[in-house]
Amino acid sequence: MTNPVLQIPIIDLQTFATGDELERQTIVDRVYQACHEIGFLYIKNSGISSHLIQQLFTHSQQFFNLPLEAKNQIAWLDESHNSGYVGIERERLDPKQPGDLKEALNLNLKSIAQNPDFSTEFHSCALNSWKACVQITDIILQTFAMALQIPEDFFIANHNAQAHTLRLLHYPPLEQPPKQGQVRAGEHSDYGSITLLFQDDIGGLEVQTKNGEWIAAPAIPDTIIVNTGDLMQRWTNHVFCSTKHRVAIPTDEKMKRSRYSIAFFCHPNDDTEVACLPGCCTDRVAMYPSISAKDYLISRLQATY
Ligand SMILES: O=C(O)CCC(=O)C(=O)O
Numbered sequence: 446m447t448n449p450v451l452q453i454p455i456i457d458l459q460t461f462a463t464g465d466e467l468e469r470q471t472i473v474d475r476v477y478q479a480c481h482e483i484g485f486l487y488i489k490n491s492g493i494s495s496h497l498i499q500q501l502f503t504h505s506q507q508f509f510n511l512p513l514e515a516k517n518q519i520a521w522l523d524e525s526h527n528s529g530y531v532g533i534e535r536e537r538l539d540p541k542q543p544g545d546l547k548e549a550l551n552l553n554l555k556s557i558a559q560n561p562d563f564s565t566e567f568h569s570c571a572l573n574s575w576k577a578c579v580q581i582t583d584i585i586l587q588t589f590a591m592a593l594q595i596p597e598d599f600f601i602a603n604h605n606a607q608a609h610t611l612r613l614l615h616y617p618p619l620e621q622p623p624k625q626g627q628v629r630a631g632e633h634s635d636y637g638s639i640t641l642l643f644q645d646d647i648g649g650l651e652v653q654t655k656n657g658e659w660i661a662a663p664a665i666p667d668t669i670i671v672n673t674g675d676l677m678q679r680w681t682n683h684v685f686c687s688t689k690h691r692v693a694i695p696t697d698e699k700m701k702r703s704r705y706s707i708a709f710f711c712h713p714n715d716d717t718e719v720a721c722l723p724g725c726c727t728d729r730v731a732m733y734p735s736i737s738a739k740d741y742l743i744s745r746l747q748a749t750y
């Protein structure tokens with residue numbers, strides 16, 4: 446078997462800010478190719494501090510170690526806020542299957558700033574991580590605009606309200622066999638424009654290729670996984686694809702260990718009308734009607750909770 450990891454490219458962003466035009470264009474071309482053909486890439490030299498992310502993982506472990514009653518004090522309540530604690534099996538990313546074997550804490554800018562239950566350290570770590578993720582997604586959004594030959598700040602301007610979600614995820618150790626069809630995270634595509642994913646070394650993340658096979662997307666040191674979501678796919682009329690992925694249960698000893706990951710779901714502003722970009726419907730007709738980013742997100746969350 447060839448190494449499936451190699452199908453997802455690793456793109457170095459080091460010279461995007463500092464390089465000459467040719468170096469920048471090379472990065473843009475590689476990002477375009479990855480998002481067009483696979484919808485997934487690894488980035489390295491993103492500029493984020495690995496120490497910061499490590500700290501966020503530590504806070505995540507501390508949070509999920511709290512008793513259930515404490516976590517439920519800040520339970521996720523509704524789609525329009527989309528923040529708070531989501532218990533095990535509550536979410537079904539694949540609505541045809543049993544609930545996911547995971548728990549999550551969804552954070553947005555408001556809940557990071559205002560939640561009195563978080564320690565000062567947790568608060569500042571989450572806020573700094575948020576800011577770092579915004580910087581990275583802004584760079585990626587700029588490469589997207591360059592790749593599509595639209596004004597470089599087009600996507601950035603449509604994301605400046607920071608309607609994103611920072612999500613801490615914990616997949617508990619498995620004490621008993623899962624239900625039929627149950628996995629750690631059911632197969633799905635993400636809802637927004639771009640997702641950044643940080644994961645530990647337990648593994649299990651799988652990505653579906655165009656011919657339907659599932660390939661592993663393991664953690665690669667000092668990289669972040671980036672994938673394009675459904676709204677970006679709609680906006681670009683499938684020039685950038687939103688690819689199905691899932692988190693499988695390890696078949697070995699690792700199933701008895703916790704898995705932790707952190708996702709940053711980058712979303713357009715609530716009132717952004719996501720309609721096919723003019724340059725993306727010259728070869729084929731627009732596949733979707735226009736929809737506001739907020740209405741789209743709410744409809745997708747309603748289907749999974
Ligand atoms: O935990 C992971 O590795 C992936 C999680 C995921 O795909 C999601 O929450 O959308």
Ligand SMILES: [Fe+2]
Nearest residue numbers: 633634635690
């Ligand atoms: Fe996902």
